[in-house]
Amino acid sequence: MVELKDVELRVKGMDCPSCAMNVENAIRKLKGIAGVSVDFITGKAVIKYDPSRTTTSEIREVIEKAGYNALEDGKDDYEESCSSCSTDIFEEKLPLWKQLKIRIIALSSLLLFLGLSIEYIRGTTALSHILFLFAGIISGYSIAKKGISSLLKKRLDMNFLMTIAAVGAFSIGYGEEGASVLYLFFIAEFLEDYAGERARKSIGSLVKLAPDTAIVIRDGKEVNVDVHDAKINEITVVRPGEKIPLDGFVISGESSVNQAAITGESMPVHKKTGDSVYAGTLNEHGYLEIKVSKGSQDTVLSKIVRLVEEAERKKSPTEKFVDIFARYYTPAVIFPAVSVAIIPSLVFGKPFDEWLYKALVLLVISCPCALAISTPVSMVSGITGAARNGVLIKGGNYIEEMAKAKVFVFDKTGTLTEGRPVVTDTIEVNNYSSREILETAASIEALSEHPLAKAIVLKSRIDGVSLKPVSGFKATPGKGVKGVIDKSAYYIGSPVMFSELSIPFPEEKVRKLESDGKTSILIGNRECMGIIAIMDKVRDAAPETICLLKKKDMRVVMLTGDNDRIAKTIANKLEIDEYHSNLLPEDKVRMIEELTQKYGKVVMIGDGVNDAPALAKATVGIAMGAIGSDVALETADIALMHDDISKLPYLFELSKKTFRIVKQNIFTSIAVKGSFAVLAFPGIVTLWMAVAFGDMGLSLLVIVNAMRLAVFK
Numbered sequence: 275m276v277e278l279k280d281v282e283l284r285v286k287g288m289d290c291p292s293c294a295m296n297v298e299n300a301i302r303k304l305k306g307i308a309g310v311s312v313d314f315i316t317g318k319a320v321i322k323y324d325p326s327r328t329t330t331s332e333i334r335e336v337i338e339k340a341g342y343n344a345l346e347d348g349k350d351d352y353e354e355s356c357s358s359c360s361t362d363i364f365e366e367k368l369p370l371w372k373q374l375k376i377r378i379i380a381l382s383s384l385l386l387f388l389g390l391s392i393e394y395i396r397g398t399t400a401l402s403h404i405l406f407l408f409a410g411i412i413s414g415y416s417i418a419k420k421g422i423s424s425l426l427k428k429r430l431d432m433n434f435l436m437t438i439a440a441v442g443a444f445s446i447g448y449g450e451e452g453a454s455v456l457y458l459f460f461i462a463e464f465l466e467d468y469a470g471e472r473a474r475k476s477i478g479s480l481v482k483l484a485p486d487t488a489i490v491i492r493d494g495k496e497v498n499v500d501v502h503d504a505k506i507n508e509i510t511v512v513r514p515g516e517k518i519p520l521d522g523f524v525i526s527g528e529s530s531v532n533q534a535a536i537t538g539e540s541m542p543v544h545k546k547t548g549d550s551v552y553a554g555t556l557n558e559h560g561y562l563e564i565k566v567s568k569g570s571q572d573t574v575l576s577k578i579v580r581l582v583e584e585a586e587r588k589k590s591p592t593e594k595f596v597d598i599f600a601r602y603y604t605p606a607v608i609f610p611a612v613s614v615a616i617i618p619s620l621v622f623g624k625p626f627d628e629w630l631y632k633a634l635v636l637l638v639i640s641c642p643c644a645l646a647i648s649t650p651v652s653m654v655s656g657i658t659g660a661a662r663n664g665v666l667i668k669g670g671n672y673i674e675e676m677a678k679a680k681v682f683v684f685d686k687t688g689t690l691t692e693g694r695p696v697v698t699d700t701i702e703v704n705n706y707s708s709r710e711i712l713e714t715a716a717s718i719e720a721l722s723e724h725p726l727a728k729a730i731v732l733k734s735r736i737d738g739v740s741l742k743p744v745s746g747f748k749a750t751p752g753k754g755v756k757g758v759i760d761k762s763a764y765y766i767g768s769p770v771m772f773s774e775l776s777i778p779f780p781e782e783k784v785r786k787l788e789s790d791g792k793t794s795i796l797i798g799n800r801e802c803m804g805i806i807a808i809m810d811k812v813r814d815a816a817p818e819t820i821c822l823l824k825k826k827d828m829r830v831v832m833l834t835g836d837n838d839r840i841a842k843t844i845a846n847k848l849e850i851d852e853y854h855s856n857l858l859p860e861d862k863v864r865m866i867e868e869l870t871q872k873y874g875k876v877v878m879i880g881d882g883v884n885d886a887p888a889l890a891k892a893t894v895g896i897a898m899g900a901i902g903s904d905v906a907l908e909t910a911d912i913a914l915m916h917d918d919i920s921k922l923p924y925l926f927e928l929s930k931k932t933f934r935i936v937k938q939n940i941f942t943s944i945a946v947k948g949s950f951a952v953l954a955f956p957g958i959v960t961l962w963m964a965v966a967f968g969d970m971g972l973s974l975l976v977i978v979n980a981m982r983l984a985v986f987k
Contacts, residue, residue: 278308279325283334286343288314292431292643293342296424300340304328313650319344341420375464378412382457385409390450398447406449410440414456417463432641435608439634443961446627454962455638462643462970465977483554484575488519501570512562520553521568529560536575536664536915581668582661592936593649593670607640607951614955631961635954638964639947644972648939651976655983656932665921666913675893676912676929680873682823682922683866685880685888686834686844689898689919691810693881695725697733698792699807701783709739711804715766715797717742718757722749726795729808754795764799772796779805791843812847815920820848822923829873833862833888862888879919896922932983939976946972
């Protein structure tokens with residue numbers, strides 16, 4: 275069996291979906307091509323091919339023959355591509371392609387202005403026609419070249435249609451109109467290209483978050499090396515104000531690190547020895563020595579960039595519909611255009627020039643660019659805007675599904691709660707002090723690995739309680755532990771354990787604690803010394819998050835494996851609409867299925883590991899804390915880079931706003947195109963108006979509307 279290979283090429287010169295389709299069709303004609311995906315927004319072509327039948331060089335060659343440039347994807351190419359979008363079109367140092375296009379626009383503008391001025395003063399003259407012809411040639415050369423190329427490949431793309439419209443206009447004496455068609459279409463392509471570059475810039479800015487070099491310690495000396503050359507387990511040095519070059523963990527020093535670029539956290543995070551740090555984050559103050567744990571291609575930031583790019587290639591149902599619509603829209607308009615040019619003059623004896631002109635207007639209106647870019651530009655803006663706010667969305671389809679959601683389902687432990695038990699109360703019994711109770715419990719529990727034991731030991735450290743030597747340690751699973759301190763045996767465990775040992779304890783106090791959703795740990799020897807209450811702390815952001823979601827008419831449901839008593843306490847505290855307790859992973863899947871049947875679209879939020887089956891079953895699965903979990907990053911539909919559920923209302927609003935803008939753009943595009951097509955028959959719409967408002971102006975309008983999402987907070 276032949277092993278297929280994948281190659282990713284960066285294609286330059288694509289400015290609309292029609293260009294992407296041209297590239298895709300050109301590649302598919304090669305032998306050995308198993309799959310092609312081309313996206314004009316990301317500027318990438320992903321090809322699966324049989325290396326025994328074709329090569330990367332041949333693939334690049336057919337792309338270049340189609341009128342585009344192809345580069346094998348890599349960091350240097352990425353930076354070269356994104357350098358073009360890091361400079362504004364009005365700045366001095368522009369990339370060559372922009373300089374050339376701006377000069378073409380400037381020269382064509384001058385020639386058109388002179389030609390129109392002469393016509394206005396002296397009427398139509400040979401000189402004005404020559405000026406219009408030169409303006410058309412200068413601005414229309416690349417359009418005509420691509421148009422002829424598409425014709426030779428038996429495809430009628432927009433470049434060919436615009437060329438025909440311009441030539442037709444010149445042939446019937448409308449030189450100014452013919453030149454205007456090519457001039458305005460050239461500007462429209464430039465704006466669409468610029469919009470694509472602006473969209474790519476958002477990914478390029480993610481790439482550039484991480485520095486290119488790292489200072490590593492080799493043979494006792496600090497050496498400045500390329501991040502690609504830094505090895506795992508090497509020590510890198512990061513001084514105040516510098517960005518952390520690679521993922522790793524702190525082995526020396528303390529500092530505040532700004533992680534906003536990756537997690538969206540507004541406040542810097544304190545880092546000390548043993549803490550994880552991530553490439554692209556900013557060391558604000560303090561000297562850090564970091565042991566590298568991942569290579570430059572495997573950092574969290576690198577994964578985010580790859581996932582964002584993949585997300586921008588995944589199309590939502592609306593995008594797929596628009597693609598199909600745009601594919602058939604152009605031929606559907608061309609047929610009436612040909613009919614308008616021929617039938618009135620042949621059948622009804624109408625002036626041929628007049629109806630040919632109207633047919634040319636229809637040809638121009640048949641350009642689907644504004645419609646075709648209306649959805650992808652909106653989706654890209656939404657995805658990249660979310661990424662900058664610490665929310666990683668895996669595709670436009672999830673934005674669309676999220677916008678239609680009716681129910682938000684939360685796992686309890688680690689999602690609504692912090693997932694780590696903390697001591698909430700120390701209750702004295704039989705005249706023992708709180709310090710004695712904590713000292714005895716922590717000394718014995720220090721030998722246990724149980725999460726509740728760790729909570730007690732942590733509390734003792736916080737309160738500065740010293741531990742005593744323990745012997746004869748013994749654990750009874752599900753009940754508690756036993757240990758000997760100063761020749762006396764002590765028991766720490768559940769009420770069941772103390773009942774079996776016939777040690778009396780205040781049952782009313784235990785019931786009161788348990789009714790509050792707390793776990794009671796009893797401490798004693800021959801008598802009960804006290805009770806330590808432990809509870810999984812509710813996240814600070816949980817109450818407000820639930821409240822905001824309910825205000826948006828969302829039904830909020832909680833699923834948990836905990837007992838009903840604890841589940842009910844948390845549900846009541848957070849005013850959750852519905853909860854289900856004592857659930858195994860397969861029970862959670864069943865609950866998601868039931869909620870989907872009952873309400874429709876269901877969003878599930880969990881930790882990305884224990885809740886993986888339920889997350890997969892939900893319409894949209896959202897994983898918590900993906901910055902520390904490769905599993906969450908890879909498996910979730912949407913990932914919150916930090917354990918911050920307060921991002922959920924923002925995410926829901928972003929999805930709704932994105933979907934709303936998509937619908938606005940589609941409706942506007944169809945309405946304007948349809949209106950112009952109707953108005954072409956009575957001669958109200960001219961050729962230059964069709965390009966200026968029906969193509970260029972419309973494209974600019976949908977781009978600007980979509981770009982609003984990039985700054986949505």
